[in-house]
Amino acid sequence: MTQQIIKSESINHKRWRKFKSLKRGYYSFILIITLYILSLFLPLFINSKALVVQYEGDYYFPAFSEVIPWVSTYYDGNMFGQDIPGAANFRQLQKSWDDSDNWLIMPIYPFNTFEDITNNENRMYEPPSTTHWLGTDNTGRDVLARMCYAFNISISFAFVLTVLNFIIGISIGGAMGYFGGKFDLFFQRFIEIWSSLPLLFVVIIISSIIQPSFALLIFIYTMVNWIFLTYYMRAEFYREKSKDYVSAAISMGQSDTKIIFKHILPNSLIPVITYFPFSMVGGILVLVSLDFLGFGLPPPTPSWGQILYVGLSNITKWWMVFSPIMAQFFTLLCIVFIGEGLREAFDPKIYSRLR
Amino acid sequence: MSDTILQIKKLNVVFPVFGGIFQHEVSQVHAVNNVDLDIISGKTIGIVGESGSGKSTLGKAIINVLKFTAPDVRVNGDIILYPQTDNAINVLKIKPSQVKLYRSDVQMIFQDPYSSLNPRMLVGDIIKEPLNINTSLSTMEKQDRVAWLLNKVGLNNEQANRYPHEFSGGQRQRIAIARALATNPKVVIADEPVSALDVSIQAQVINLMMDLQEEFNLTILFIAHDLSVVKHISTEIAVMYLGEVVEYGNTELVFSDPQHDYTKTLLESIPHPDPVGREKRKEERLKLERFSM
Numbered sequence: 001m002t003q004q005i006i007k008s009e010s011i012n013h014k015r016w017r018k019f020k021s022l023k024r025g026y027y028s029f030i031l032i033i034t035l036y037i038l039s040l041f042l043p044l045f046i047n048s049k050a051l052v053v054q055y056e057g058d059y060y061f062p063a064f065s066e067v068i069p070w071v072s073t074y075y076d077g078n079m080f081g082q083d084i085p086g087a088a089n090f091r092q093l094q095k096s097w098d099d100s101d102n103w104l105i106m107p108i109y110p111f112n113t114f115e116d117i118t119n120n121e122n123r124m125y126e127p128p129s130t131t132h133w134l135g136t137d138n139t140g141r142d143v144l145a146r147m148c149y150a151f152n153i154s155i156s157f158a159f160v161l162t163v164l165n166f167i168i169g170i171s172i173g174g175a176m177g178y179f180g181g182k183f184d185l186f187f188q189r190f191i192e193i194w195s196s197l198p199l200l201f202v203v204i205i206i207s208s209i210i211q212p213s214f215a216l217l218i219f220i221y222t223m224v225n226w227i228f229l230t231y232y233m234r235a236e237f238y239r240e241k242s243k244d245y246v247s248a249a250i251s252m253g254q255s256d257t258k259i260i261f262k263h264i265l266p267n268s269l270i271p272v273i274t275y276f277p278f279s280m281v282g283g284i285l286v287l288v289s290l291d292f293l294g295f296g297l298p299p300p301t302p303s304w305g306q307i308l309y310v311g312l313s314n315i316t317k318w319w320m321v322f323s324p325i326m327a328q329f330f331t332l333l334c335i336v337f338i339g340e341g342l343r344e345a346f347d348p349k350i351y352s353r354l355r
Numbered sequence: 356m357s358d359t360i361l362q363i364k365k366l367n368v369v370f371p372v373f374g375g376i377f378q379h380e381v382s383q384v385h386a387v388n389n390v391d392l393d394i395i396s397g398k399t400i401g402i403v404g405e406s407g408s409g410k411s412t413l414g415k416a417i418i419n420v421l422k423f424t425a426p427d428v429r430v431n432g433d434i435i436l437y438p439q440t441d442n443a444i445n446v447l448k449i450k451p452s453q454v455k456l457y458r459s460d461v462q463m464i465f466q467d468p469y470s471s472l473n474p475r476m477l478v479g480d481i482i483k484e485p486l487n488i489n490t491s492l493s494t495m496e497k498q499d500r501v502a503w504l505l506n507k508v509g510l511n512n513e514q515a516n517r518y519p520h521e522f523s524g525g526q527r528q529r530i531a532i533a534r535a536l537a538t539n540p541k542v543v544i545a546d547e548p549v550s551a552l553d554v555s556i557q558a559q560v561i562n563l564m565m566d567l568q569e570e571f572n573l574t575i576l577f578i579a580h581d582l583s584v585v586k587h588i589s590t591e592i593a594v595m596y597l598g599e600v601v602e603y604g605n606t607e608l609v610f611s612d613p614q615h616d617y618t619k620t621l622l623e624s625i626p627h628p629d630p631v632g633r634e635k636r637k638e639e640r641l642k643l644e645r646f647s648m
Contacts, residue, residue: 010518011474181426242424244471248534251418252485253458266475 018345025341028334032155039152043067046145048112050090050104055080062090063107089119109133111142113149113302128319135319138310146302147323151331153297154304157214158283162276164222169229170265170272176230177237178260184234195227207295214297221286229272236268270346277339281332288328304328359438360396360574361417361542365389366432368412368598370425386412388598390432396541399568399575401589401606403582403621409598410578411466414544417576418463419446436461436542459489459538466547468527472519478505478530479515485537504533507570508563525556529563536567544576549584561588582625586610594618 020026043066053060065071077088091110122140126132134143176184203220249259290296291305304324311320368387371380386409394400402410415421421428434446444453465471482501502512508529535543549557568575579585592609594602601615613619627633
């Protein structure tokens, strides 16, 4: 009989296994991650620029230029012998090249987020059809294209916001718990004052003075949202540092940084990790509501809140109400499922409610 | 040859108590009160006393971790390591050049083996940690040392790749002992190392500690409230009561002829294995004595 050496499973590995066994959360996780990664390459799927153009023996890749940041995205109509001012219209090109040697391949869904009624083909308030799957909005922009790009922006916004909040909240909360004393006292009072800042008013005031941008909104929300994480981290650090393994680390002369990052931090991250998806949900909702109120990202940016606003002011155009609500509903549902699965996987108690 | 390795002079540990609206100091708790102890090299000193008598605080003062969990604590007095050499280390006023020696020569075994090992680290890494900090061994040498230590405490080398939660309480305490011994310490403070364990496991761990003490010529400060354990392991015994050492001497002597009233009460509180039988035998003995008269 051969002796088999079983390598021990770390706690995190075990948790990941448990998370995987909770199908609802795991599939939601796979779905959201896949969709988000795909949405980073959206210009290749939903775009009015062609993927490949073969024009008089030369090859052009206009759609790819939007994925690669340092390449110019502008393709003049004259380049392809098109007699229009400004940028090339590839959909028209495709029609006009039907019986010539030149050819081009359009993306699966050949509309982009910004083309409105200035382009002759587009109509306002077009109901869903085989060309515009979710219709067009009040300026003739394709709703589906805007919905998809808005998904990317929403998730990116929520993710960046959450990650920044976590970094700041964990550092300050952890330091409060670890150093204690005067440092802790000072930050507690500071947080009490700071958290009474009326955030929505601040956003409204700032965005009435300067045009809000992605970075500015993130900055404003990070200024206040890191606070709630410090509560968890401070308490966790206080609890963990009183445990004997930390005393043992001190008694062997371990440095403060090593004690924080090697001993205390890995053992105190559980409540904040399980909070992560719910914080993402919060971030998405923040952006939607700001856009809905008109204090969000500057106008041509595709956003669910803006589509919803247009839809609600033209309530008979049901597709503009229906699509952002459904998109939000399913995205948030998936993220909540992920959060639920994570919480279950990190729960030391075993119960099979979610199986 | 009386060779003092650790000298405690007039040690006072005071925890201030805050209260009132402005959180000012309203009173103090004298956890350790004017303690003088000379600890002889190579002996096992049992420190006994009821809960709250300051024995754990004394141990924590010696490894200098009190400030960390209670920043307001006031520790006064002297704790001197190697007092008879030129290289005497005053623990409370330690010079930066001495930290490494002090941190490798004085180690602690904690009471609760469930909280004294970091649950996120492999057993091998836990034992390796003091080696990483205080020695300059190569990776291979560290590996060998870990294997050797695990062997010494009765575990095998493969268990280095496991996590603490896969071990029983007794095994965890063995791991903690291996970690404490990693840097070849001279003084080991054992803070109730067996009180969290089953009685059968207690005996194993205590015998292990006694063997290791003999082998490494350790000086062990054995803090406990279980007198029978202390009697078994220690050569000297210090009885603490309300933060003071009320009696200090050879274990046999203290047990057979306690001087202080508190020691007497403490010794009487040791439960007898057969209390009913003890009463019966006492009566019979008295009867016999009367009969023979």
